[in-house]
Amino acid sequence: MSENLLSNHFDALEDIRWNSEKCVRCNMCKFPPLAQVKSQAHSIGCPSYEHFKFNANSGGGMVIMANSLLAGRSGVSETVRNVAYGCTLCGLCDVSCKFNTDIEVLETLFLLRHRIFCEGQIFDAHRQSLDCIRAHGHPLTHLAGAERHVEARRGQPRADTLVWIGPHFSFDPAHAAWLDQMLDLLERGGVKYQLLREREPYTGRAALEIGDRDLFGRQSPAVADAVHASGAKQIIALSAEDYSTLRSQTPKFAAIDVPVSHVSEIYARLLAKRRLRPEQPTDNARMAWHDPCYLGRLAGRHEPWRGKQEKVGGIKIYDPPRPIDYGSGGVYDPPRQVRMQLNRQPLLEFDRHHEFAFNAGETGQALSVMPEFAADTASRRVQEARDCGIDTIVTECPQAYASLRAAADNVAGVEVRTLTELLDRSLQRRSS
Ligand code: SF4
Ligand code: SF4
Incomplete structure (x- = not known):
């Protein structure tokens, strides 16, 4: 990085320090923004905080941890490792924090893990995934x-x-x-x-x-x-x-x-374009689309930036303006449009949806090292469906589908379907 210019490409915790040190410990990253909260039962947005109940297990908690490492006030310990990987990297904290700030919370969490990796402190299961990538070209050890x-x-x-x-x-x-x-x-x-x-x-x-x-x-x-x-x-x-x-x-x-x-x-x-023509919808299931994090808030297109931060009239500005990923750049409407053509019921939503959707435990490599946490997160998502009167969760992500299916086995009255399966079924019926 040039000495005088900031960048939104970060290779190490040191690169993001100018940004992560803006954290004011307000705790907002544990929740969707207040205007988006639909119920007390589903008012927490961070799966890690929801499961472990410690401040450290939140975006802000880990930003503080990263800043402490950078300042030399602490080192990488087993506790730091467990906290950093007891997180799904779902990005809810990042989106919620950016409601009021421009802190790159999620980047900080990625770089915290990089620091732990560089110090040789990762879990054995993760080491095996990395070996599998090198040997077989994918991380699926099984x-x-x-x-x-x-x-x-x-x-x-x-x-x-x-x-x-x-x-x-x-x-x-x-x-x-x-x-x-x-x-x-x-x-x-x-x-x-x-x-x-x-x-x-x-x-x-x-x-x-x-x-x-x-x-x-x-x-x-x-x-x-x-x-x-x-x-x-x-x-x-x-x-x-x-x-x-x-x-x-x-x-x-x-x-x-x-x-x-x-x-x-x-x-x-x-x-x-009517190049696929499903039958008139006859399905009366109470369906809702589960926004997979990988398809939603984690899918905004990367926009490179280099520039300066300056004070103008006492206010800090970026020159040129710095692109901020608010989590709205993913795929939200198209799967809902497809679902509307397959089902007679009006569009139902989870309490937490779009860029504030609750994760299903499938992301961030949490499943291989903290399966109870990952399973608990998926169960909470299925329970949310039930609380919202949803009987069919529709999604289109292989990992989210697998997690939700496993969780739905323990919750009566909620099933999980893929968008592909529903569309295919409707087309089959029309042509039969
Ligand atoms: S990361 Fe952002 S939302 Fe979380 S405590 Fe810090 S400033 Fe607040
Ligand atoms: S990435 Fe997700 S699980 Fe991790 S701290 Fe942020 S909101 Fe919580």
């Missing part, structure tokens, strides 16, 4: 050595659209049917697409979340090179995690110069 199960007949070489499948859909047999349905729907809608198959690199998101920024930094150019070599003019990401990473994280390390869409956006476009 599927190490698995074959990709996408069918040979799929895709057309050099098509303008590149479908990015990602490891969860490529390797996990539990999602094989879902992958087939997605590709079927795209083909029925007339989308001509290519697949990279073995040439599709892993984005490296797990490495970034664990704190191995060097590994993520090596994956990013491989991703950008693969996109460039494909000659594609647009990318459709099937997985919410990949959508988030390709838009918000990879570009910090390597430019991707083609637009990235999520498959739910494509469904909405195909329906609007």
